[in-house]
Amino acid sequence: MSSMRNTLWAMALCLLLAACGGGGGSSNGGQTAQSSTPGSSGSGNVLAIHVDTSLAPTGAGYAPNLPVTTVTVCVHGTNQCVTVDDVLVDTGSVGLRLAASALGSLTTSLPTQTDSSGNAIGECYAFADGRYFWGPVVSADIKLAGEVASDVPMQIDGATSGFPSTPSGCATGYTLADAPSLIGANGILGVGSLVQDCPGCTTNATNDIYFSCNTSTGICHSTTQSAANQVQNPVAAFAVDNNGVIVKLPAISATGQASVDGSLVFGIGTQSDNTFAATSVLGYDPALTFTTQYSGKSMTESYIDSGSNGLFFVDSSIVPCSGTAGWYCPAATLALSATSTGNAGPATPANMSFMVANENNLARTRASAFDNLAATGLNNTFDWGLPFFFGRNVYFAIAGRTAPGGTAPYVAF
Structure with missing residues (x-):
C-alpha cells in the first residue's frame, strides 16, 4: 500500500481487492483479521510470509494477494510482549503500524512519544487507496524472526485511552481505518526503501502528518518531527542486515493458488542467504x-x-x-x-x-x-x-x- 504522506512520497493508486469491489463487484463487507500465518514466523534473518484468503470476510467479500506475516512487539528492555499475526508486508510504506485491538493490554504499556512541551505525538498516515491511520507514536522493541529493532518509534492505529480523536487537517476526504475489519489485517509492516517515514516533516510543520496533542484539551496541531523521532523502518534499525530486504515468493499457476508460502529476507549481501x-x-x-x-x-x-x-x-x-x-x-x-x-x-x-x-x-x-x-x-x-x-x-x-x-x-x- 503506497502512502501519500508528503510531497516526496506521492505514490499512486494501490487497492486491496476487497476494498475496491473484487469478485464481480462485491464490497469489503467488513473483514475480521484471523490467524493465517504459519506457526513458525521464521528464524535468523528470514521472516515467513503467507498468502491466503483467511482475512476475507464471510459472505461476498474477497481479498486475495495479501502477503502477511507475524511480528512481536515488546516494551523496551522487558519480556512484556505481544505477538501479532496477519500483519501486511508492505514495500510501499515505511514503519510498523498495528491496530490498537491487536496489541491488547500492551496498547497502554508502550510509552507515547512527547515533544518538548510534554504534548503527546500523534501521526496521520494516509494511504493512496483513500484510507488513513490516526493514533499515537510509541516506542517499542520490534522483533522480526531473529532480528530486533530496539526502542524504535512505531504507530498505534486506533483509539487509545485518553488520546485525542482525529484532528482537523488530517487526511481530509479520506476514511479512517482504525480496526482490523477496516484495514484487512492487524496492521502493516512497512519495509520500503527509506529509514524514516516522512523526510519532509523534519522542517515542515504544515504537512498535517505529525501532530502535537494536548491530551487534557484534546487539541492537536501539526508539527515538525525530527528524523530520529519519526516512525522508523524497523529493518534500518537492526544491528546487522539493515541495508534492505528481499521478498521471495514462488511462481504460481496461471489459474491461481489456494495459498503461497514465501519469505522476507533481511539484508542484501550481508549473509550467505541474501547474496x-x-x-x-x-x-x-x-x-x-x-x-x-x-x-x-x-x-x-x-x-x-x-x-x-x-x-x-x-x-x-x-x-x-x-x-x-x-x-x-x-x-x-x-x-x-x-x-x-x-x-x-x-x-x-x-x-x-x-x-x-x-x-x-x-x-x-x-x-x-x-x-x-x-x-x-x-x-x-x-x-x-x-x-x-x-x-x-x-x-x-x-x-x-x-x-x-x-x-x-x-x-x-
Whole structure:
C-alpha cells in the first residue's frame, strides 16, 4: 500500500481487492483479521510470509494477494510482549503500524512519544487507496524472526485511552481505518526503501502528518518531527542486515493458488542467504519511483509494491469488468510487456513481462494468490503490485545504506 504522506512520497493508486469491489463487484463487507500465518514466523534473518484468503470476510467479500506475516512487539528492555499475526508486508510504506485491538493490554504499556512541551505525538498516515491511520507514536522493541529493532518509534492505529480523536487537517476526504475489519489485517509492516517515514516533516510543520496533542484539551496541531523521532523502518534499525530486504515468493499457476508460502529476507549481501543475484536494477529517485514505458506511454512515477494486490496501470484497449471498480476483464488472458529504467543511477532498461487475466473468472475460483490480476490506475504510474513478485526475488535497498548492486535506494529483480 503506497502512502501519500508528503510531497516526496506521492505514490499512486494501490487497492486491496476487497476494498475496491473484487469478485464481480462485491464490497469489503467488513473483514475480521484471523490467524493465517504459519506457526513458525521464521528464524535468523528470514521472516515467513503467507498468502491466503483467511482475512476475507464471510459472505461476498474477497481479498486475495495479501502477503502477511507475524511480528512481536515488546516494551523496551522487558519480556512484556505481544505477538501479532496477519500483519501486511508492505514495500510501499515505511514503519510498523498495528491496530490498537491487536496489541491488547500492551496498547497502554508502550510509552507515547512527547515533544518538548510534554504534548503527546500523534501521526496521520494516509494511504493512496483513500484510507488513513490516526493514533499515537510509541516506542517499542520490534522483533522480526531473529532480528530486533530496539526502542524504535512505531504507530498505534486506533483509539487509545485518553488520546485525542482525529484532528482537523488530517487526511481530509479520506476514511479512517482504525480496526482490523477496516484495514484487512492487524496492521502493516512497512519495509520500503527509506529509514524514516516522512523526510519532509523534519522542517515542515504544515504537512498535517505529525501532530502535537494536548491530551487534557484534546487539541492537536501539526508539527515538525525530527528524523530520529519519526516512525522508523524497523529493518534500518537492526544491528546487522539493515541495508534492505528481499521478498521471495514462488511462481504460481496461471489459474491461481489456494495459498503461497514465501519469505522476507533481511539484508542484501550481508549473509550467505541474501547474496545479491538480481539481473535488473532500477534506481529510485527521492520519491522512490522509476520510469515504465508501456504502450507508447512513459510513466515516470512507477514503483514495485508488495502492498498492492494487483497490477495498476492505464490501458483503454483492455476490456474493463462490468460492475467492478476498474478491474480488467479481457476475453482471453493477455501476455504483455513493458520496459523500465531507473530515475537515478545507470539508465539500463529492464524488460518486465506480465499477464492480465479476466478478474471475474479469477474471482470465481476463490483462490488466494494470482499473478495476473490487474486494474486501471493513474496516468503517470505503473504500480507493479504483488502479481509481479511471484516467481521472482525482489530486492529493496534502503536509502543511505551501502548494498551490492548499485547506489541505494533501488529496487532490483
